[in-house]
Amino acid sequence: MTLRTTLGRLGAQEDLNFLLTNRLPRRLATQAMGRISRIEQPWVRDASIALWRLFCDVDLSDAKEQRFASLHAAFVRELRPGARSVDPDPAVAVSPCDAILGAHGIVEAGQVLQVKGSSYRLADLVQDQALARAHEGCAYATLRLTAGMYHRFHAPADLRVESVRHLWGDTWNVNPIALKRVEALFCRNERAVIRVRLPDGAAMTLVPVAAILVAGLKLGFLAEGGDLRATGGRTIASGADLARGAEMGWFEHGSTIVVLAPPGYTLEPALREGARLRMGQALLRAPRDTPQ
Structure with missing residues (x-):
């Protein structure tokens, strides 16, 4: 595969990513996602969380809760105590x-x-x-x-x-x-x-x-x-x-x-x-x- 072909494919991938995430009606997509993410019906919740984890690098091991009522609850999850170390240096x-x-x-x-x-x-x-x-x-x-x-x-x-x-x-x-x-x-x-x-x-x-x-x-x-x-x-x-x-x-x-x-x-x-x-x-x- 030539360098030109590789760069062409990367450019096409960027074009598709940009189209899917920005050229679609952003406000409408955002409002729709907001509603869907808050649905607590079990199969909707489980399917949406599974898709989220499939397409995103998600680590829920440090979450305070391990089960979530909705995708939105997983988005805004809290950390379990001690999951992060805060540098105490006042400088x-x-x-x-x-x-x-x-x-x-x-x-x-x-x-x-x-x-x-x-x-x-x-x-x-x-x-x-x-x-x-x-x-x-x-x-x-x-x-x-x-x-x-x-x-x-x-x-x-x-x-x-x-x-x-x-x-x-x-x-x-x-x-x-x-x-x-x-x-x-x-x-x-x-x-x-x-x-x-x-x-x-x-x-x-x-x-x-x-x-x-x-x-x-x-x-x-x-x-x-x-x-x-x-x-x-x-x-x-x-x-x-x-x-x-x-x-x-x-x-x-x-x-x-x-x-x-x-x-x-x-x-x-x-x-x-x-x-x-x-x-x-x-x-x-x-x-x-x-x-x-």
Whole structure:
């Protein structure tokens, strides 16, 4: 098989993947999946979970429960106690979720990489010019949750949530194929902007981005977190204090979290794009002169 033939086949596979996950009516497919995933009738539940496990890399061995009322319950499963080890070093901020590390780097001229060779404006992602300027020159990391991964996300450090803003959007798939083909994809999808303050006074921003099939995200620490869409995009003050590793919320399907680091924080040196992360693993390291 020639290189040209191999590349042609790979291109055809990408075309088919993109067609099936993005060119079909995304909102309609997402609404339909949301309804089907919540059906508790045993044969529907068992068949849908079996299909999910067939097409996705799913490991339920660390789940708190081993039997689920529906596919949705399996999506948003909790972990059994002790299933994740949270790095206790106060000089690091940990990964808030299980994920694959995607594009990362430094915010430069207001731009953030989506994939190599393609960037987007941070101000378009957070819909706040002042917040985007505050992260200029800071590190960022894109964390992708695949459909089979644990879907809940947690506090990356001891922190206080200062505010949350829900931003309505589309339901594009966020897999690597779509990221290569859809300009500023994260700025198009439904998302939330969560501003937090760390014990050293540093400000961090987490941007969970929802995606196709179920979509939606929930924030357990916020009274309005069960129905963010009803908040109308207004900024909601919080003041919730969360300990390192405490649950913050969950996606109703796999998606992405863009982590915008405080000034001076750097990505953990050993991490490389494509690395698989576990919730609680060191992600960012504070500057050495930061008081702990």
